[in-house]
Ligand code: HEM
Ligand SMILES: *[C@@H]1O[C@H](CO)[C@@H](O)[C@H](O)[C@H]1NC(C)=O
């Protein structure tokens with residue numbers, strides 16, 4: 001692979017990291033296009049669009065828009081020329097882009113398992129073949145059901161609410177001591193701790209710090225040139241993964257020894273997986289349950305690790321820029337805080353979720369943040385959706401950002417307007433026009449946990465502290481981030 005192509009690979013891997021899919025360069029070279037597709041075009045069913053230059057296609061334009069303040073421009077331009085579903089070519093892979101909520105829904109539902117995820121090579125290498133993110137079919141379904149059921153269970157939410165409160169309160173107290181806080185960095189420590197707690201109940205301390213260091217080393221390789229020999233990024237990341245798995249495996253083995261208390265409900269994802277293995281599970285897991293479980297735990301750190309802190313950081317950003325919305329949020333949360341102080345009760349997770357304006361703020365943050373801007377799939381056979389043909393072997397990008405920023409669906413889409421969710425009010429459309437957590441077969445199992453975590457964070461932030469944010473802007477390339485890591489000054493307030 002020459003250097004120039006490798007450069008592209010690295011750049012584009014960045015864009016594709018969030019949707020976690022990557023069409024392998026090699027595969028697309030093999031395909032090399034031509035006749036089959038020409039023939040189908042004659043039937044006039046493949047969506048219109050331009051395939052751009054050979055190999056590069058429209059990649060440069062795609063990247064340029066990603067760097068701009070309005071990454072959705074790439075979609076919007078093509079949508080106005082070719083319609084809501086169009087074809088393009090990103091690094092030599094012909095791809096159908098959908099900005100249509102109904103088409104996206106069909107792709108997400110994936111009846112008949114026509115669409116499979118396919119990731120950049122570096123990501124597949126790091127995830128391994130059996131990770132929940134890369135498998136498809138009954139194994140994915142089983143694991144997904146198991147993990148979703150646990151993460152949504154009142155038992156976990158009850159338990160984790162206390163842990164989240166503790167982490168949030170300690171974190172915020174430390175911010176008030178600092179002259180300047182870079183929210184994007186600081187928040188990550190907190191969310192990682194909570195994530196590890198959900199997965200394996202590790203308490204903050206030395207083990208947690210080592211886990212965090214190794215994990216950071218591990219994920220550095222997600223965007224890299226997929227070459228594996230000593231010294232390369234990928235190699236180092238794989239080594240870090242080995243060490244991580246070893247650490248986790250030790251915990252698994254301790255747990256296996258202590259087993260016997262299976263009557264009580266599972267306390268973390270590790271419990272859930274261990275019990276599934278001992279209940280029979282899949283035969284593949286039977287031989288080496290501790291390897292299987294520790295691998296799954298490490299892989300599950302990936303999808304929650306960056307999305308969560310980004311959502312919280314952007315919530316702080318949007319609220320800093322919208323004092324009227326912030327004032328309303330403070331009012332609603334102070335009202336609950338007063339009630340709680342008077343009655344002397346502790347907060348339950350349902351208290352946090354019952355604040356309707358806070359929920360509006362969370363929805364509006366997720367709509368505008370577009371942390372995962374869409375999902376990338378590959379069609380295993382020809383499929384027709386709403387009259388559009390998606391040929392076998394082509395990629396499909398179900399663009400969430402294009403729907404979230406569509407002015408026909410959301411009035412003034414660039415305005416942070418939490419009140420719009422009162423008007424939307426769970427209407428039939430909202431479930432297909434609002435998909436920050438994806439949907440259908442792979443709907444994010446962390447959905448409810450994420451909302452709870454953000455709600456707890458916002459509650460303690462706005463009822464105890466005030467802050468002023470320095471100028472900063474959101475960039476969307478390669479992933480959604482604050483350009484200056486969102487510097488703020490935090491002060492404690494005594495309102496009550
Ligand atoms: C605001 C935070 C989050 C956002 C925006 C988010 C978004 C998403 C999206 C869009 C998907 C679907 C990907 C696809 O269809 O290919 C997904 C999948 C997933 N998420 Fe999340 N996520 C968040 C937090 C979390 C957390 C905290 C966890 C873990 C506790 C988590 C665990 C997962 C897992 C395991 C999957 C894969 C499910 C499967 O393929 O069956 N996510 N997430
Ligand atoms: C937020 O979005 C979800 C998912 O579409 C929806 O069910 C919920 O009603 C929305 N929340 C509010 C407060 O509108």
Ligand SMILES: *[C@@H]1O[C@H](CO)[C@@H](O)[C@H](O)[C@H]1NC(C)=O
Nearest residue numbers: 420421422423424425426427
């Ligand atoms: C929203 O829906 C609920 C029931 O689903 C209803 O009670 C409420 O009045 C509605 N609010 C608005 C503003 O339409």
Ligand SMILES: *[C@@H]1O[C@H](CO)[C@@H](O)[C@H](O)[C@H]1NC(C)=O
Nearest residue numbers: 100101102408409427429433
């Ligand atoms: C529902 O969404 C479609 C676009 O997907 C739009 O044309 C239609 O007007 C929406 N309906 C309502 C009631 O908002």
